[in-house]
Amino acid sequence: MTKERFGLAVAQLGPIHLSDSRESAVARLVEMMREAASRGAKLVVFPELALTTFFPRYWMSEEDAEARFFEPSMPSPVTQPLFDLAKSLGIGFYLGYAERAADGRRFNTSILVDDQANIVGRYRKIHLPGHSDHKPEAPFQHLEKKFFEVGNDGFGVWPMLGTNVGQCICNDRRWPETFRVMSLQDARLVVLGYNTPSWNIHWTEPPHLRMFHHLLSMQANAYQNALWIGAAAKCGSEDGFHMIGGSAIVAPTGEIVAQSQSEEDEVIFAAIDMTLGDNFRNHVFNFAKHRRPEHYGLIVERTGVGTPLAPQVE
Ligand code: CDT
Numbered sequence: 001m002t003k004e005r006f007g008l009a010v011a012q013l014g015p016i017h018l019s020d021s022r023e024s025a026v027a028r029l030v031e032m033m034r035e036a037a038s039r040g041a042k043l044v045v046f047p048e049l050a051l052t053t054f055f056p057r058y059w060m061s062e063e064d065a066e067a068r069f070f071e072p073s074m075p076s077p078v079t080q081p082l083f084d085l086a087k088s089l090g091i092g093f094y095l096g097y098a099e100r101a102a103d104g105r106r107f108n109t110s111i112l113v114d115d116q117a118n119i120v121g122r123y124r125k126i127h128l129p130g131h132s133d134h135k136p137e138a139p140f141q142h143l144e145k146k147f148f149e150v151g152n153d154g155f156g157v158w159p160m161l162g163t164n165v166g167q168c169i170c171n172d173r174r175w176p177e178t179f180r181v182m183s184l185q186d187a188r189l190v191v192l193g194y195n196t197p198s199w200n201i202h203w204t205e206p207p208h209l210r211m212f213h214h215l216l217s218m219q220a221n222a223y224q225n226a227l228w229i230g231a232a233a234k235c236g237s238e239d240g241f242h243m244i245g246g247s248a249i250v251a252p253t254g255e256i257v258a259q260s261q262s263e264e265d266e267v268i269f270a271a272i273d274m275t276l277g278d279n280f281r282n283h284v285f286n287f288a289k290h291r292r293p294e295h296y297g298l299i300v301e302r303t304g305v306g307t308p309l310a311p312q313v314e
Pocket residue numbers: 048129130169170171172174194195196197200
């Protein structure tokens with residue numbers, strides 16, 4: 001592998017059922033971390049909420065959810081083997097989990113851990129999808145707005161493993177602002193985990209569009225920000241509730257260089273060229289030269305449509 005190449009692995013998880021223990025989830029992550037390291041990975045990306053089933057699909061009280069699915073510390077006794085193995089193999093990782101903070105607040109969180117098992121970056125999910133009320137008519141719930149607060153750390157980028165790594169979580173990948181805020185901090189690689197149900201409870205959407213929009217979002221954002229993206233699914237049927245796979249490594253060209261083939265535990269790998277984005281960064285997406293922030297004010301002034309339009313020219 002030449003000096004410029006960065007070994008990136010994405011470790012997709014198949015289903016985690018309600019009855020599965022956190023220990024069994026960690027054992028699966030440990031096994032995939034070993035495989036990632038054996039294939040030359042410097043960093044392995046695990047999914048969103050990787051230690052439990054995707055519990056926001058179930059109606060329950062916040063207290064119940066907290067007792068059953070949240071981590072009050074990280075590393076925790078149950079995740080310590082992951083940190084120990086990362087250190088002994090010299091590999092970094094991204095991990096998503098439900099965080100109960102010291103002040104009692106709850107977040108949908110991910111961390112970046114370096115090859116010495118130090119937590120170097122924490123991200124708390126900002127674009128929380130779903131609802132907070134009970135929808136008994138729906139086939140399942142999507143209660144992220146009930147169980148989690150909106151993240152309060154912003155979108156960060158961390159120097160690690162010889163490059164600049166940004167992180168986000170699932171629904172964030174559909175929003176161009178997520179990636180632009182990170183690319184303005186010189187992110188070269190953005191990693192994320194996701195749990196994307198195959199059915200939309202809010203409107204009828206053919207399942208094939210779920211995969212299309214997932215890949216479209218990442219391909220467009222990788223290209224428009226000249227960065228690499230590594231995205232890890234938790235997928236397959238969790239107790240009868242199906243979620244899409246499609247874990248992928250996407251290049252700054254917008255091309256997919258690796259994609260999972262199953263809906264099970266599966267490691268994908270690419271030796272990625274960290275110079276591949278340079279042409280885009282230096283030319284078509286030379287931000288310093290071509291961006292026009294004086295015309296982008298509405299991006300931060302308006303949440304949505306509804307305030308007055310631009311004055312009409314007579
Ligand atoms: N976990 C998560 O954020 N899931 C959402 C489902 C939203 S429905 C469009 C996602 O964006 O995949």
